[in-house]
Amino acid sequence: MRGMLARAAENVYWLGRYLERAGNVARILHVTEQLSVELRGLAPGLARSLWLDLPKIYPGAIVIIDPNASTEDIAKQHLRSFLLATDNELSIAASLRSARENARVVRENLTRESFEQLNQTFHHIQDLTNKPLDTSMALCDAIKKIQVEIFGVCGAVDRTFARNEGWSFLNLGTMIERAFRTLMLLQVKLPTLMNEPEAIELPIYYAHLRSMLRSVASWENYRHIFGLDLDALQVLRFLLFDRYTPSSIKACVHALQLNLNSLNDGEIMTAPSRMLGKLSAKLMYEEQEIMAEEHLDHTCRDLSTSLMEVHDSVSRLYFSV
Amino acid sequence: MEWTHARLGFDEAFDADGQVRHAYRDLIATLEKLPTEELRRREQLQRVSLINQGITFTVYGQEEGVERIFPFDFVPRIVTAQEWQHVERGLIQRVTALNLFLTDIYGDQKCLRDNVVPYDLIFRCGEYCRPLVGTRPRHDIFTHIVGTDLLRDEVGNFTVLEDNCRCPSGVSYVVENRNLLSRVFPEFFEDHAVRPVDPYPQLLREALTHAAPRGRQDPVVAILTPGLHNSAYFEHSFLAREMGVALVEGRDLIVEDDQVFMRTTRGKQRVDVIYRRIDDDFIDPVVFDRKSVLGVPGLVHAYQLGNVTLANAPGAGVADNKAIYPYVPDIVRYYLDEDIILPQVKTWVGNRPQEADYIRQNMANLVVKLTDGAGGYGMLVGPAATKQEIAHFAEIFNARPEHYIAQPLIEFSQHPTHINDAFEPRRVDLRPFILYGDTIKVLPGGLTRVAMEEGSYVVNSSQGGGSKDTWILAEQPS
């Protein structure tokens, strides 16, 4: 069987990662703005710190802020930076630019629809650079629109991409990125949420958990299962071990396994399959042990390290022939 | 609607009496029916469509290589079946002769011994590649793809300006322009039998497959591109997508055991035919430019052993060198024993002392070109130059006249073009594409480039040129 050009496979993989990331950032910006507005009167310090958490969730993100600025201004600066800044590698604009560069390089692997949709989205975000967008509301509006367009791109890709090797690499990229983002969110948010809240802080605590679930598009899924029962451990268990919510680690790992298997024709045990096999077994059989651990944020960190090893291993095996 | 006719040269749509030429009657009638606002709206639609499709080229020398769209004028250029038949015959003759010439140059060199072409011209020609003497490409085809630039002279005769035997580009615009026009102006096509251009990728793939090394069943074809930042990258990826072949860069290929392989997710896979869109100088750092990072070390070695086909063959550039151009009529006669079908532009050769004298005395009326220059470099446009410029150029010319040729400034044809809500004449050229597979085929169409500036003779995309859809009409059943 003829293989896919290694470099093209790598580009498709990164196309998957950058598209997923752009959508992820759009969602988290939106959710953060909502929660921050909600808490501004109730817990001003917290409302502010929500923004300052963002660069921690996205390591490598550079947001230039004025430390004396009002929370509202801080919010605007973050929204703007994560939407448009060219010097912030994690901004939606930067991710879309990278996604488009990768798509251009492997354009022959994409359908016309997919490329045009992506290209159009890219041009729209470029056009935003010249717009004033001087209020949080205007910024959020723009983000919402871009988010819809990103869904459009993903939809076009999803509906038209040939189900060949490239498809598996695209999914590998998407799933690694998604799992990685969930784990980063948990690592940053967990420590403050694990302590039992005072009664008076309960509304804030709930708001926080709600928005965390929303950040990874899992709030509705959670409600279906647990109804009104909302607590940090439960949310953590859900985001790690639920099989059905697309952002959970177990679901991502499962999807990664499926895609790797189709690359191997299900036969040979490759290095990344072995790693994922171990990871999957751990999630399958050690749920109780993991949940009983003292430093759950460390557990999340270890899981993200494992994912990085999978990434390295995939790169070595498939991309550097 | 306002239609201005050309005052100089041949007007493609109107005859000398100002009457609409037969082929253009229906088109002009259709255009007359469209209100100005509607034309504006459609033009805007076109622009957006080009941007969204990413049909762009990269402009060099600007920060980060700005992407630009190639301006498109919606008034199609029409060539009748009868006119085209003549052009087609002429191009097939020309490409046949040029390939026989290349086979000879890299083989026995009979035409040099017989003094058809002066040997010193060939030996001084930068594209003449000595290491390849004795190497015969499969089927003796050197130029699988040729783009020949044609002009229509004062009376409308198609005249050959130059051949492009290396990596001619522009064919993606031929196909995309047609797509665009049929989407934005579907009514144009109602009254015309326009021959399709979209079979090109299929024809190209057939030609490349035919060229594969002996004994390769179902050969693996790849397009070799310098990469994303090349100005023609869009075309490279367009052709790869439309042909269903891999688009590779130099770093994706490796020569091992004298064979060429590409690095795939399932290990190294042999490549049989490479449609390379990288110039000779950069394809193999062992043989050519050592500093090139675009190429593949050992590629030429594998080619010489017949283990891979390179399209076009390295060294083919000799055939389109400006110094060789004046000899093409003789080359045609020598190899085919025929007169040349498509006329050429009158050319004086600096290599011949009497003609060098003529050039010296008439510099102000001539276009003088360096034979190994391209893109307007080392060129004098006499009629447009100042006295000082001519004097300065004369000095350079006298130092080595054998490196120059000269031609009269050609008053080439003009074509109605939509400018500021009116139709004005603008100069156009035509680049048809010729594929050499089991037979020579000419794509019924071509890239019409148009000088968008009033009075301009420059059709190059890098200098504000645009393009048009080019219609070759099917033979009407009588």
Place this chain on the structure above:
Amino acid sequence: MLLEIEHHMCFTYDQFVRESHMELRIEPRSQTEQTLHEFHLALGPPTRITRHEDWMGNTVHWFSITDYHKRIELLIQSVVEVHPLPNVRVIDDPLPTEQANDSSGQKASTTDQMALYDFTLLTGPVIDSEKLRALHSELNLSGCDTLGTLITTLGEGLYSRFTYEQNVTNYASTTEDFIKAGAGVCQDFAHIALAMLRLSKVPCRYVSGYLHVEDQANSPSQSHAWIEFYSPSQGWIAFDPTHNVHPNEFYATVAYGRNYNDVPPNKGIYQGNAKETLEAHVVTRPSARQEPIRIREESYLDLPVYQELPESERPMGRNTAGEAAASQQQQQ
């Protein structure tokens, strides 16, 4: 004279390189003046070697190594019989005139003229310049009446003006560099002689080969370079401008070219950031053999290659989780 020649080349890299491709011109020619009796090429790491002739009829060996490696070694052994030449030659051809090699004149082109044309142009490291032309007139070559005296005048002129000295010029030096430095090696002497002769319209070519030195204690044998010029009456005649002599049977010819660039003993390229070091040495000796046998063969030296970069050579592991996360989320 039966000569045994051993040429050893060793390329080392301070880091692993992923690919090497190399073209060698190291096999002595077999022709009227000399016979190649034995040729043996040993190469490590083992890989396929292909042999072909280039456009000048020189033998080229080609190989690629496409796994990781740090060292390439070559051992080339030849046995060449150089046939003795007449000691004194009278070269009384008249000097070429302006039109002799000009095809645009009235004279019809001939196969001979075509074959010589490449050897009349200043190309590659033989660069036309004011300085070059000044040297040409200083040597007073236009004053000579025969080709023979021209060569003698040239030989003496160059010998007295330039010094043989190593490490002044390098393999890429041009005639300009040599004139400026006033000193250089055989390659530079050959290039300057070619330049002078070509300015005088005498066709001439670069010769790469080996020179056997009898007293090897003082100066070891070496790869050497000299020239051949064309005499219409006698054909190609060799001349060694470095030593200002006509070569004898101690000179074994390997390759002809327009200049050095056509015929370097090794010409290659490798992929990687490594620094390359080449150690080469040549040993020659008169052969004791009575009856030389005619063989040509290749063998392999046992040097290692690796499919993947050895673990110890991979970039250092990541330091902190944060750094790792940051570096891992961007395409490299």
